[in-house]
Amino acid sequence: MKVLKDARRLLAIGVLALVVQIGGPLQTAQAKVFDPVSFTLDNGLQVVVVVNQRAPIVHHSVWYRVGAADEQAGESGLAHFLEHLMFKGTESLEPGEFSEIIAANGGRENAFTSWDYTGYFQTVAADRLEIMMRHEADRMANLVLTDDVVTPEREVVREERRSRIDNEPRGQLGEMIRATQFLNHPYRIPIIGWDHEIEQLNTEAALRFYERWYAPNNAILIVAGDVDPEAVRRLAETYYGPIPAGDIPMRERVAEPPQNGAREVTLRSPRVRQPSLSISYLAPSYRQAEGAEAYALQVLSEILGGGATSRLYSRLVVDQGIAASAGSGYNPMAYDYATFSFYASPRPDGDIAAVEAALRAEIAKLLETGIGEDEVTAAKKRLVAGAVYARDNLSTAPRIIGNALTTGSSLEDIEAWPQRIDSVTVEDVNGLLESVFREEQSVTGYLLPKPTT
Template identity: 50%
Template sequence: MSRSRFLAPRVLGSALAVILIVVLGAAVWFWRSGGEAVSGAPLSFRLANGMEVLAIPDHRAPVVTHMVWYRVGAADETPGKTGLAHFLEHLMFKGTKDIAPGQFSRIVARNGGQDNAFTHYDFTAYFQVIAKDRLPLVMEMEADRMTGLKLTDAEVLPERDVVLEEQRTRIENSPMSLLQAEMNAALYDAHPYGRDIIGHKEEIAELTTEDALDFYDRFYTPNNATLIVAGDIGLDELRPLAEKYYGSIAQRAPTFERERAPVVWPDADRRVVRRDDRVQEPTWLRFYPAPDYAGAGAREGAAFDVLAEILGGGQTSRLYRNLVITQGIAASIGAWYEGSRLDAGKFGLYALPRVGGALADLEKAVDAEIGLLLADGVTDEELERAKTVIAAGAVYARDSQRSMAYAYGEGLMTGMSVADIHEWPDRIRAVTADDVVDAARSVLSGRVSVTGELLPGEGA
């Protein structure tokens, strides 16, 4: 089984919208520390070697979440070697001079902890959740594999087969994943966001030990990394540990400066139709070009979150109430905003027709609802309900150290500052009805889109 958790967004609907909003909201809502509300932003500093360090105190239990984030992801790979960022994520567990292959996770588990890793288009990260008194242990181990990874064909080539099997399982064996891959390619065209994080099968199959080590030496350097520790620790206590375990690591490559070509959106609407004998019921999807959080700015970025909640964030949303409950034309429906990327985001809709219903009728009904929102705006009741839902989700999610650490890490890796992330609740609360309509017009009115249809095979 693969240990990787590469983050290609594939789960659709209100669940994804809630995840995106709650994770970001969780990072910025007030959390409790020692029984008292903490309203200040997390504190940070930079080591002499360029590594950034961030502490997120939460003293309710003697537990910490330790994360190391590298500012490199699938969108930074050399053309022809797609999948390398995710492949190296796997290989980081193959051992060093001091830790035998496969022993890293076993040592963490023996000490009562959990660990994992994930790859995104714009970053790769590794984490451990463990008792506070074991924090020095995992810091020493993570620092060791930042500098001392040992790879040979004996470890690399079998793991390459594991990644290929993961690609077959998650992409080739999933009709929905195949449809979304085609839609992303149509939306983002030649930009790396237009391909799957896991990479192209034929290119994965050609990756070598030398490829992995070259990637490691170029990008896995402290000046390209951020340490985030959330839990029963403050910055004053974290600082000497960070200096001890990471501060002595020398820079072995220049700080990575990205030089990506900008996203070029399609110049006309596109439609992707996929038939598959494994599909029992049809599904309708649509992707709209949208800015990322950092590119949108504080006001518009928050408005996109509120728009997604009002339009299709759950059973109280406009699309659900009108098309599922009132008209009965849809069995399920939702909307989401995907803004956690460096170069560009997207706004998405999905819908499942009721049994026996036609996708064309469902699409017409969705377009009609969007037209009404653009023409008539949103009500005060819808606006307040959406902001309350986002706030409630954030309050619930703030209880997770891991969610807090993840959200700050993702925000920092995709162009936001600590202040941007910390102030997000205030920005959500400040969103007005006019802001929501402006956001809707910027992505839903007269803009191009990519529409997808997933249909049963001809023989179904």
């Protein structure tokens, strides 16, 4: 089980063609990449099927529209803690028995938690899909928790935090940057939670969260692989269909106040061997953006940080030779705020101050002269062409679709992605620069070595 990082370039691509079909006969729309089919059960469970017959396997996943940002104050880490506890048995299965069944059938599994969603998946031979559906539906409705299994698992989560955050300088800095970037919004709280609050989580809190959010009408079932959509519908109706819909509350998120001054965070540690810095700005997500804003920022991120030919890599790493790495990142798939970030790291024994000066000079030049039309045209072509490879990995379609649908995008939005990227103009990109990249709205993070003596 893992805590998802919210920067994934493939997810940021946001690919592509789906069909919306609620009830009635299955239909398929003209598709670009995945050619999926979607329908909704009577209890509100949305089902998306992506046929991929490259191998006789299937990827079965369930995504819940709830994550760490939906927790109550003082219960940080509860969404991730429940993710762990979902493997602890039901009325018909002993703790860990579902995992044993998956292994016995030659499959693999995992789960993940983000600020906006929680998901569970299995990859097995196509003829074992029914087994996965039976048991995943079982734990959607019939989870059994007792102190005997909850208390030891809480210590497992605390140890996970110690290994990934407390003993990892980059993880510590990441927490500090988010807590500085977001003063009021729950994105400031780590997905895994603060240790002193994890220590207080208990069986009652986990069951309350489960009963509040885990219901078919708050979930999306995604099946990708060597399957027939009609057969998937029959199985979904058999195993998920009888689960009653829940009374799901509205997602209540507070707004972030305006930022009126640049912020800085510095972490020094003897464990740091290679210094680095990042400069980040709040930016609109798909759900928050107006018009072409999110698509224009994706094009801009591709120009600035899209690989070895990007502006930042070319100028700081290749031309000036002062950086070991340099780039940018932007992912609009968030229920609320997104961020646009720049990053760079000096060559071994290099000067972090010189790298920072060069990076800030590039940002200043961007604001002064903007982006050229040739750069926009080339970036759009690369982004759309990248969608061709979306079928190479069976888990790609479920990741993109699940991430999009749990953060407020629709199937039509995903289908229209290539056209919207292609319609971005140089004016769209340059028109956003002054509003997004304002120094008083920046957060700079420094990861620096600390002498041991």
